[in-house]
Amino acid sequence: MQYRIIPVTPFQQNSSLIWCDNTRQAAIVDPGGEVKRLLGEIEKQGLSLCSILLTHGHVDHIGGAEELSRLTGVPITGPHQDDAFLFETLPQQCRMFGFPPLPAFTPERWLSEGNTVRIGDEELSVLHTPGHTPGHIALFSAHARLAWVGDVLFYSSIGRTDFPRGNHEALLHSIRRKLWPLGDDVRFIPGHGPMSDFGRERRSNPFLAES
Numbered sequence: 319m320q321y322r323i324i325p326v327t328p329f330q331q332n333s334s335l336i337w338c339d340n341t342r343q344a345a346i347v348d349p350g351g352e353v354k355r356l357l358g359e360i361e362k363q364g365l366s367l368c369s370i371l372l373t374h375g376h377v378d379h380i381g382g383a384e385e386l387s388r389l390t391g392v393p394i395t396g397p398h399q400d401d402a403f404l405f406e407t408l409p410q411q412c413r414m415f416g417f418p419p420l421p422a423f424t425p426e427r428w429l430s431e432g433n434t435v436r437i438g439d440e441e442l443s444v445l446h447t448p449g450h451t452p453g454h455i456a457l458f459s460a461h462a463r464l465a466w467v468g469d470v471l472f473y474s475s476i477g478r479t480d481f482p483r484g485n486h487e488a489l490l491h492s493i494r495r496k497l498w499p500l501g502d503d504v505r506f507i508p509g510h511g512p513m514s515d516f517g518r519e520r521r522s523n524p525f526l527a528e529s
Contacts, residue, residue: 332511371435397455400453449470450468466506467507475511498520
């Protein structure tokens with residue numbers, strides 16, 4: 319599995335282009351905006367987009383999804399249905415955070431704990447990781463020892479829980495009971511900022527460090 323991290327929008331949200339070496343099929347995780355730039359990277363790598371994957375319903379992560387789907391004919395998948403209210407209120411989110419106006423939309427498929435998503439010969443497992451939002455998910459490649467965790471966990475930080483239906487205790491539970499068991503060696507791509515690994519964050523993240 320190969321990947322490129324493409325920060326987009328003034329929020330510098332980490333959109334990820336990931337693909338299967340064997341089939342050249344690809345997915346975009348959290349296309350928050352700058353769709354032409356994302357399409358240019360797909361073309362540059364000689365890939366065929368087969369999936370648009372969303373970790374949660376905040377505008378900086380989903381703002382380009384509907385346009386990307388419309389231009390490519392590729393369906394939108396995820397997150398968990400508990401984030402449906404965020405898709406329904408996308409126009410209000412745009413006004414609140416200063417994004418250009420966007421219409422509400424509904425993903426073609428919601429995801430649940432235990433689902434899998436295929437990208438060519440590669441497979442991603444779905445983990446329901448509520449806290450930052452109630453329907454947040456993480457995606458995990460056991461083969462690559464790599465996870466996409468959206469806004470649950472960051473390098474030396476954790477996700478905010480002061481947005482509507484955020485829950486701090488649920489967030490900590492998601493990290494400790496869903497992410498840590500994947501293994502200290504697992505690297506992760508967060509929704510913003512640099513990559514890290516679960517071992518480093520478990521040991522030294524000031525919000526999570528074990529005594």
